[in-house]
Amino acid sequence: MRIERVELFPLRLRLKQPFETGQGAVSERDVAVLRLTDSDGFIGLGEITPYPRPRFSGLNDLLEVTELQARPRLEGCDIATSATALDEIGARLPAPALAAVDTALLDLQARRMGVPLAQLFERPARRSVPVNATLAAADPATLAAQAAAFVSLGFKTLKLKVGLDDDLARAEAVRDAVGWSIALRLDANGSWFSAEAVNQLSALTQLGVELIEQPVRADDLIGMHRVRESVTIPVVADEGVRDAADLRNYVRGGACDGVAVKLSQVGGPSRAHLLVDQAEAAGLFCFVTSTLDGPVGLAAGLHFACARPEIEIACGLATGLIFEGEPYARGLPDPVDGALTFADAPGLGIELDESRMAELAIDRG
Numbered sequence: 001m002r003i004e005r006v007e008l009f010p011l012r013l014r015l016k017q018p019f020e021t022g023q024g025a026v027s028e029r030d031v032a033v034l035r036l037t038d039s040d041g042f043i044g045l046g047e048i049t050p051y052p053r054p055r056f057s058g059l060n061d062l063l064e065v066t067e068l069q070a071r072p073r074l075e076g077c078d079i080a081t082s083a084t085a086l087d088e089i090g091a092r093l094p095a096p097a098l099a100a101v102d103t104a105l106l107d108l109q110a111r112r113m114g115v116p117l118a119q120l121f122e123r124p125a126r127r128s129v130p131v132n133a134t135l136a137a138a139d140p141a142t143l144a145a146q147a148a149a150f151v152s153l154g155f156k157t158l159k160l161k162v163g164l165d166d167d168l169a170r171a172e173a174v175r176d177a178v179g180w181s182i183a184l185r186l187d188a189n190g191s192w193f194s195a196e197a198v199n200q201l202s203a204l205t206q207l208g209v210e211l212i213e214q215p216v217r218a219d220d221l222i223g224m225h226r227v228r229e230s231v232t233i234p235v236v237a238d239e240g241v242r243d244a245a246d247l248r249n250y251v252r253g254g255a256c257d258g259v260a261v262k263l264s265q266v267g268g269p270s271r272a273h274l275l276v277d278q279a280e281a282a283g284l285f286c287f288v289t290s291t292l293d294g295p296v297g298l299a300a301g302l303h304f305a306c307a308r309p310e311i312e313i314a315c316g317l318a319t320g321l322i323f324e325g326e327p328y329a330r331g332l333p334d335p336v337d338g339a340l341t342f343a344d345a346p347g348l349g350i351e352l353d354e355s356r357m358a359e360l361a362i363d364r365g
Contacts, residue, residue, distance in 0.1 A: 032059060
């Protein structure tokens with residue numbers, strides 16, 4: 001059986017309100033859906049999700065390189081040799097594009113086998129994972145209201161974006177709104193210098209912080225180490241770990257206690273499995289989070305997390321709640337009592353809503 005058709009659908013997803021981080025505000029998210037169709041009519045879906053502030057390239061560049069490097073190697077490809085094709089493509093694609101190809105091939109394989117994607121891997125898969133809600137507003141009163149609303153929905157872990165003005169007041173507003181039974185984690189997105197991070201986190205420690213993601217720049221391993229040695233809050237690498245070499249450098253530098261794994265950042269589920277194995281061997285904890293993904297990207301993250309039962313703390317996969325209007329695909333579960341459970345359906349369990357995709361489509365000219 002062969003892959004007969006490769007399609008790309010660029011989409012613009014709008015957020016309900018601006019997503020405030022230490023790197024600026026985001027009000028919309030451009031993604032692209034990759035759909036593979038084989039000679040029997042089975043499909044496989046992936047999603048290209050560049051970073052809101054891309055390090056290497058925006059969506060148009062990712063689409064162009066996917067068209068140039070992936071399409072000719074996928075069209076006509078024998079499904080039985082798709083792993084070899086993925087290895088060849090992997091050296092030619094940036095991580096967000098490779099993640100889409102990897103996910104689509106796995107989804108296609110799982111749909112052909114009639115099993116959920118999480119069950120493809122050689123390990124027992126659970127059906128659900130705990131997830132956090134993300135708070136990304138600047139105003140303390142707005143944050144407090146958001147936090148209380150998320151807790152009323154059953155979330156037991158909240159993540160607050162920091163690196164903005166008066167983070168202590170913002171965090172205090174959240175803690176006052178939800179009490180002390182709710183886990184509170186922070187994400188600076190590399191916004192602080194190391195001395196600033198130590199000062200901020202020393203003040204925030206009193207609020208019972210679960211962890212801090214990427215307090216300083218991704219390439220500042222000395223700064224990450226300095227923060228880790230100076231505060232009691234566990235320090236997590238996020239933007240700083242994109243591949244095995246990055247992780248080795250972080251481990252050698254004593255620069256983190258854990259790793260936030262983003263499929264789009266590391267090149268898809270296959271590479272993410274290797275990275276989690278490497279992190280576990282180094283004694284680091286891991287969890288899965290998103291890059292403001294759409295439904296296909298979030299479903300891929302959910303299936304990956306379910307295939308790694310050693311991931312125990314909440315994953316950042318409930319960000320679908322921040323988007324405006326109906327999603328472009330059906331089948332992504334809603335969080336229930338602070339957890340996501342994948343559908344008992346083949347592959348990702350996601351079906352595209354082509355009428356909604358037409359409404360969200362980006363005209364590439």
